[in-house]
Amino acid sequence: MKLSSPIYKLKRRARMLARADGIRLHEALNRIAAGEGFESWSHMAAGYADATPARRILRSISAGEMVLIAARPGHGKTLLGLELAVLAGEIGRQGYFFSLEYTKSDVQRRLAALGAANLSDTGALIVDTSDDICAEHVTKIIEQRDCAALAVIDYLQLLDQRRSHPPLEAQVRDLRAFARAKGAVVCLISQVDRSFDLTERDWPAVDDVRLPNPLDLSLFDRLCFLHDGNIRMERAG
Template sequence: MKLSAPIFQLKRRAKLMARHNNIALHDALDQIARAEGFTQWSLLSSHIAARPLSATILARLDDGDLLLMAGRPGHGKTKLGLQLLLDAVRDDRRAVFFTLDFTEQQARRHIQSLIIDHDIEGDRVEIVTSDEISADYIMRYLSDAKRGTVAVIDYLQILDQQRSKPCVAEQVQALSAFAQTRGVAIGFISQIDRSFDSDSKRLPDIGDVRLPNLVDLGLFAKACFLHNGEAQFQNVV
């Protein structure tokens, strides 16, 4: 069943309904769900959860969230980030990929390889490859972004490699404040520490994120950890 609007817009509609009608948010969510053909919001959420991982993550992102997508090289974190942006395009949202790792041509090839139907215009994903990418650069680039915009940064640790830029902790804090003010969801692709041992646990977790310098991971609202074809999506706080 196709929803009449993206899930983030339905959530926003429910919040406005709750405020204007002075009712509990869960009652407003259930009313929205019934209008979409579900008896309650939990059933609508279950319907969303049955979709591919990237679509499920997009549906669970709130305006202003920071998302962490972490895994070892070759385990799908970049693919997930790009799929998330394509899902945003499908929902008619602005989608921006900031990369210090790929050229624009490489990124475009990756995006095209992920398009299996013709209902998505991959060219609508904006690709930014400037060596100047930092929190300040990203905030300037997204200064006119509308609520619901989705951006993905490739990747967290590389923001910390130039001494001319603020430390990564300051950059993440600045982007967190910006995201909440503008209503933009920002995803960070992240490396996992080499000490992660898949023999002792199947998937990495928040404690396995590679941090050359201290970062407050509590600034991230959600996280998805990937390894060997498995993934776990969770709330960080």
């Protein structure tokens, strides 16, 4: 099906519609998509987006889902997570990137590598690198804006590094409940244990996720593994 205008022009039309009718942006986006013959903006955008790994992941996830993105160091998991947050607007969501690993200048350099250096300045992407990041902090920041969210947290193993924060599993359960209640998508970046490097397997698996503290990984809906430039997405459990 051919669109009446390019995606970026349809998005501009949706912003104008939102202002004119006093409705939320995601509602305006869905109206525009319906006018093009699609069920929703996310379905339309996914169908006409370039098939990059991040866009393939966006195409496969649904509202309310929790996604684990796992890899050994140097295999691109943080850049993939950041790209998901950058592209969130293409499916009518507000992108958030929370990092306990990188400074804002680190994130800015990676945004530049993605060709999105100014995105955080416009508010299209919310970047948070504070030391207070935990499940409660993430949900409070997202709730400040009444919109559909796609949040990426970098990274799982650091969430409970402060003794004042709840245990890791309690935080993941809280994030899962929040995602379900608000229709948010929450992606957590995770390390893979170095013992995987000693194996001869082509891909890490759920048993290779590094867990210094107890965590039921069935709390995630989808698992995304990266290795040697390849990506594999699977359902948890």
